[in-house]
Amino acid sequence: MFDFRIPLRDWIENAVRYLQVELATLFDGFADAVSAVIGTLLNGFEAVPVLVLMAVIVLLVLWLTGWRLALFAVLGLLLIENIGLWSPFLSTLALVVTAQILIVIVGLPLGILAASSDTAERIMRPVLDFMQTMPAFVYLIPAIMFFGVGMVPGVVATFVFALPPLVRLVNLGIRQVPGDLIEAADAFGSTRWQKLIKVQFPVAMPTVLAGLNQSIMLNLSMVVIASMIGARGLGTEVLRGIQRINVGQGFEAGLAVVILAIILDRMTAAMGRRTEKRVRK
Amino acid sequence: MSSTAQAESGRQCPTSVVPNVTTESSPQSAPAPERPVKLATRNLSKVFGPRPERALEILRQGGSKADAQKVGAAVGVYDANLQIREGETFVLMGLSGSGKSTLLRMFNRLHEPTAGQVLVDDLDITRLSRRELLEVRREKFSGMVFQQFAILPHRTVVDNVAYGLEVQGVNAAERQRRAREATALVGLEGWEEYYPSELSGGMQQRVGLARALAVDADILLMDEAFSALDPLIRREMQDELVELQARVNKTIVFVTHDLDEALKLGDRIAIMKDARVVQVGTAEEILTHPADDYVEAFVEGVDRASVLTASNIMQPVKETAFLRDGPNTVRTKMRRHGLSGIIVTDSERKVQGYITSEAVRAQIEDQAADRERLDRARVVPATTVGLQTPLQDIIGIASEASVPIGVVDPAGRLRGVVVKGAILAALVRPGNTDQNAGAAGAVRGEAANV
Numbered sequence: 027m028f029d030f031r032i033p034l035r036d037w038i039e040n041a042v043r044y045l046q047v048e049l050a051t052l053f054d055g056f057a058d059a060v061s062a063v064i065g066t067l068l069n070g071f072e073a074v075p076v077l078v079l080m081a082v083i084v085l086l087v088l089w090l091t092g093w094r095l096a097l098f099a100v101l102g103l104l105l106i107e108n109i110g111l112w113s114p115f116l117s118t119l120a121l122v123v124t125a126q127i128l129i130v131i132v133g134l135p136l137g138i139l140a141a142s143s144d145t146a147e148r149i150m151r152p153v154l155d156f157m158q159t160m161p162a163f164v165y166l167i168p169a170i171m172f173f174g175v176g177m178v179p180g181v182v183a184t185f186v187f188a189l190p191p192l193v194r195l196v197n198l199g200i201r202q203v204p205g206d207l208i209e210a211a212d213a214f215g216s217t218r219w220q221k222l223i224k225v226q227f228p229v230a231m232p233t234v235l236a237g238l239n240q241s242i243m244l245n246l247s248m249v250v251i252a253s254m255i256g257a258r259g260l261g262t263e264v265l266r267g268i269q270r271i272n273v274g275q276g277f278e279a280g281l282a283v284v285i286l287a288i289i290l291d292r293m294t295a296a297m298g299r300r301t302e303k304r305v306r307k
Numbered sequence: 308m309s310s311t312a313q314a315e316s317g318r319q320c321p322t323s324v325v326p327n328v329t330t331e332s333s334p335q336s337a338p339a340p341e342r343p344v345k346l347a348t349r350n351l352s353k354v355f356g357p358r359p360e361r362a363l364e365i366l367r368q369g370g371s372k373a374d375a376q377k378v379g380a381a382v383g384v385y386d387a388n389l390q391i392r393e394g395e396t397f398v399l400m401g402l403s404g405s406g407k408s409t410l411l412r413m414f415n416r417l418h419e420p421t422a423g424q425v426l427v428d429d430l431d432i433t434r435l436s437r438r439e440l441l442e443v444r445r446e447k448f449s450g451m452v453f454q455q456f457a458i459l460p461h462r463t464v465v466d467n468v469a470y471g472l473e474v475q476g477v478n479a480a481e482r483q484r485r486a487r488e489a490t491a492l493v494g495l496e497g498w499e500e501y502y503p504s505e506l507s508g509g510m511q512q513r514v515g516l517a518r519a520l521a522v523d524a525d526i527l528l529m530d531e532a533f534s535a536l537d538p539l540i541r542r543e544m545q546d547e548l549v550e551l552q553a554r555v556n557k558t559i560v561f562v563t564h565d566l567d568e569a570l571k572l573g574d575r576i577a578i579m580k581d582a583r584v585v586q587v588g589t590a591e592e593i594l595t596h597p598a599d600d601y602v603e604a605f606v607e608g609v610d611r612a613s614v615l616t617a618s619n620i621m622q623p624v625k626e627t628a629f630l631r632d633g634p635n636t637v638r639t640k641m642r643r644h645g646l647s648g649i650i651v652t653d654s655e656r657k658v659q660g661y662i663t664s665e666a667v668r669a670q671i672e673d674q675a676a677d678r679e680r681l682d683r684a685r686v687v688p689a690t691t692v693g694l695q696t697p698l699q700d701i702i703g704i705a706s707e708a709s710v711p712i713g714v715v716d717p718a719g720r721l722r723g724v725v726v727k728g729a730i731l732a733a734l735v736r737p738g739n740t741d742q743n744a745g746a747a748g749a750v751r752g753e754a755a756n757v
Contacts, residue, residue, distance in 0.1 A: 206457035209417055213451035214471040214522070215444035224473070228461045301461070 042168055057178045060124060064177050067120040076107060087289060091296040095289070102285035111260065111282045118249055118259035118286065121177060125184040125245050133189050133241065137196020137234075138222065147197060154190040162187045162248060166255050180248075180257025188244035195237025199230030235298035242294060246287045260286075344426075345558040346391040346414060346526060351423035353383035353409050359421045372581045382582045383409035383418070389577060389587065393525070396552055396559040398573030400566065405579040407562045408530055414560065415448050415528065416440055427526070445475050447526055449519040449557065454531035456511045458503050458518065465490055465499035467514050471522035489521035490514075492551070509540035516548075520555065527557045533568065542619075545571055566605065570594075571619070578602050591732065617701055618694040620730060621714040621723030627652045630659060630681050634670040637662065637681060650713050651686050656720040660686035661710050691715045694722060698730065705730055 046053075071079060080103045088096035106115050140147040165186050169179035203226050211221040227234070253261025260279045267276025354362045354375070362380030366372075372382045384406040391397045399407040412418040414425055416432060424431045427447050435443060444450075450471050458467045469486035477485070490499055493513040503511055512532065519527055533541045545568060552559060563569050569576045570590045577587045578598075586598035597603035628637045628649045641649050641664055648663040666685040670676045691713040692701055704712060705727055714723040 204455075204457070206453045206455050207459065209412075210451065210453060210457040210470075211474075212417055213415055213444065213448065213528070214474050214518075215441045215448075215450075216474045217441065220474050224470070225459060229459070231461070 042171055046171055053172050057173050060128070060178045060181050061176075063127070064120050064124045064181070067123055068116060071116040071120060072113075076112060080104070080107075083289075087293060090293050095292050095296075099289050102289065106282045106285065109278050109282075111263065111279060114258065114260045114263055114279070115282055115286070117177075117257075118261065118283070121180055121184070121252065121257055121259055122242075122245055122249065122286075122290075124177075125181045125188065125248075126242060128181065128185050129189050129192055129241050129245070130238070132185075133192035133237075134196060134234075136189075137193045137237070138200065140193060140197040141200035141226075150193065150197075154193055157186055158190040162251050163254075166251070170255055175256035177257050179255050180252030183252055183255070184245055184248040187248055188241045191240035191244065192234075192237040195233050195240065196230070199233030199237070200226050202233065203229045232298050232302035235294060235301060239291060239294040239298065242290050243287065246283065246290070249283055342392045342394055344390045345393040345395075345428065346389075346560070347426040348387050348389045348410075348413070349424040349426065351387040351410070351413060351425060352385050352421050353406075353413060353418055354421045355381040355383055363422060382406075384413065385582045387423070387584050389584065391558060391560060393558055394556045395574045396561060396572055398569040398576045399560065399562045399579060400564065400569040400573075400576055401579035402564055406582040407564075407579050410579070410584075411528055411530055411560060411562050414526075415444050415451070417451075445471075445522075445524070447524055449522040449524045449527045452512070452515045452519050452527070452529040452532040454535050456503075456508075456515045456535075458511055458514050460503050463500050463502055464495060464506070464514050464517075467503065468517045468521050470518055475522075485523070486517075486521050489517040492520055493517040494547070507540075509536050509544065512536060512544065516551075520551075525558055527559045529559060529561045531562055531564070534563065534565070541568075548572060578605065616694065616698065617692050617696045617712075617714045617725055618723070620698065620701075620732075621694075621725050622729060624650070624713075624721055624724050627656070627721065628662060628681065629654065630683070630686075631679075632681060633679050634667050634676070634681060635678075638664070638667050638671065641667065648710055650689055650711070650721060650724070651681065652721050658689050658691055658713050658715055658719065658721050661689040661713075662686045663710075689713050691721075692725070693717070701725060702730060 074082075080100070083103065084096050084099045087099045106112055136150065140150050162183065165183040166179070169183045173179040173182060207225055207229060208221065211225045216224065249257075249259060250261040250264045253259060253265050260282050263279030264276050264283075267273065267279060352363060352366075356362075356379050358378065359380055361378055362375040362382060363385075365375050365378065366382065366385050372385070375382045387410055389397075399410060401407045409418055413420045414427075416425070420433050424433050426432070427443060430443070432440065432443055459470065462470070465483070465486050468490050469482045472482040472485060487499060490496065493516050495510065495513050495517065498506065498510065503514065506514065512535075515532070533544050536544060548559075549572065559572075561569075561572055563572075573590060575587060575589055576593055577584050578593065578601075579585065580601050586593060586602050588596075593602060594606055597606055626640050626644050626646070626649060628640060628651045630651060630653065632640075637649060641647075646664070648661055650661050651659045653659055662681065662685060666687075667681075670682050670685055676682055687710075690704060690708040690710060692704060692715075694714060694716055696714075701712065705725070712725040713721050714725060716722050
């Protein structure tokens with residue numbers, strides 16, 4: 027239609043290249059920190075005997091939910107071990123946990139900021155929409171450019187994709203705290219911090235935990251995608267299954283992801299219900 | 308402000324039971340010292356929406372709230388000038404939207420005033436920085452009590468009550484002690500470790516009240532505090548507030564839309580309409596001399612004499628005599644409380660009669676009389692009414708009886724006393740007294756307990 031084509035592609039590439047050079051130290055430092063966390067987690071997981079680690083996970087499940095899910099966890103984890111996927115399972119767990127730690131560290135303050143300022147919310151909303159709707163594969167490209175291949179870009183891509191629901195629901199939860207509770211906090215002379223810690227956050231907790239749950243689920247959904255840029259784990263096994271058109275292999279690894287997802291989902295949902303019982307009348 | 312003093316003195320000594328009838332019936336003669344102003348407002352206004360200055364200008368030139376609305380401004384309060392005295396229960400009354408809650412919220416700057424001053428102990432708090440304001444909220448105000456209770460669902464009763472202290476940085480042990488004290492004060496002993504969702508509405512509001520009392524600062528703000536409660540609980544809470552106030556003696560600002568509640572609780576009442584304070588005065592002043600047609604219309608609907616019952620206006624019994632008391636014991640009891648007569652009951656508090664100080668003295672002076680017991684013959688029949696006897700019936704009885712009227716429950720036990728002053732205070736207008744006195748001859752079933 028026109029001879030002229032908007033050089034959007036060039037702009038983005040230039041911008042990313044520019045950042046790559048200018049912020050190299052920052053990115054390197056970040057990459058080192060993230061890989062240190064992953065490494066520590068993974069070493070920790072591998073240092074513990076398989077059965078002990080399983081027992082710890084199952085006890086945690088039992089404490090948070092009930093015997094049904096604990097039984098499911100026992101059978102599921104034993105199955106993963108039995109089909110030889112224990113090691114990639116641990117890699118995936120380390121990846122998921124690291125990404126989730128990062129999401130919480132960044133997501134909570136952002137959500138609180140969005141809740142405390144309408145301007146901040148107005149600015150964040152389109153950014154969050156963008157982050158969540160952009161196809162997840164797209165994040166792999168800048169992630170590689172900034173962090174190379176391996177676990178770290180996997181964590182970063184996962185972080186970008188799974189951050190929005192937590193920010194959104196922290197914001198929502200805090201904004202939904204009844205106005206008279208806020209007035210009560212103010213009337214008794216609370217500082218902003220006291221109001222946040224003693225009133226807003228605890229009352230918003232069920233919604234915050236729902237956000238945590240959603241972001242964990244999105245986090246898990248990135249496992250396979252992240253394996254395309256060299257993040258080891260169950261995703262790598264799925265990828266191999268695809269490359270060899272080996273349905274059995276792909277299915278086994280997929281099943282292991284599902285088992286992990288069910289355990290994490292039910293656990294966080296149970297945490298939410300616990301607080302909800304108390305907070306909602 | 309002699310009538311203010313009158314209401315205050317009446318509230319101050321609610322326990323002057325079986326009183327000296329002559330002083331009680333002419334309360335105007337009692338000069339009460341003016342107490343210092345605790346909380347005052349000067350030309351205080353609040354306008355919501357854009358360009359509040361323009362709205363204020365319209366009002367200044369005599370425009371109404373509706374005129375201001377045309378420029379997009381919602382006037383909450385306009386030009387409020389109030390002087391609330393220490394230890395006073397001051398009621399802000401008006402229909403919804405009249406601005407009473409907005410005015411209340413400007414006292415601690417939950418709403419920022421658009422213009423004017425709020426003086427707390429002569430300190431203009433509208434000028435304070437945020438940090439200084441926090442100090443004032445902590446030290447001068449006992450927080451606030453809200454219509455929907457506003458207690459924290461994730462905290463136990465005692466932790467809710469401790470909230471204000473926690474914010475102030477009071478240490479944990481001290482906090483627990485004071486919170487438990489306040490919890491007991493509102494009658495929630497034993498419920499400390501429960502969660503709000505396990506409590507009824509009335510109990511939740513007690514938690515709200517205890518939370519405020521635990522702070523123990525001078526000024527207590529209450530926003531429609533009892534409006535969400537069902538009528539029986541509500542009346543009970545009103546009674547308890549009156550009783551509590553006699554003990555803790557706070558400066559209470561109480562917002563309500565209910566005239567009966569205002570009359571019952573308020574030493575003075577400010578009536579608000581369309582963002583303005585239209586009248587300030589004691590219950591009597593407002594009922595007998597309404598400032599304008601609006602107040603008159605507001606007050607007219609209330610037939611005090613048929614609405615109120617003995618249980619509403621009775622006061623606690625301070626002292627009773629027993630038949631087995633010696634006359635000297637009885638005289639000591641009467642002297643201690645300055646009584647000119649005393650109701651005689653048995654050990655189950657069932658009313659046996661009434662004896663005057665003259666009769667007691669006569670028995671003491673009579674050498675032949677019994678030293679160990681009251682002489683039955685000197686005890687005259689007591690006048691009593693039931694808890695639910697309407698005020699209009701009590702008026703008739705009171706006009707004939709020269710002695711205080713005992714209030715008894717269905718089992719005949721003495722629960723309180725009605726004094727003439729209380730009847731007068733409870734009435735709407737002097738006119739109604741005559742009108743109802745005729746119909747008051749018929750005494751209700753359980754009333755004539757001789």
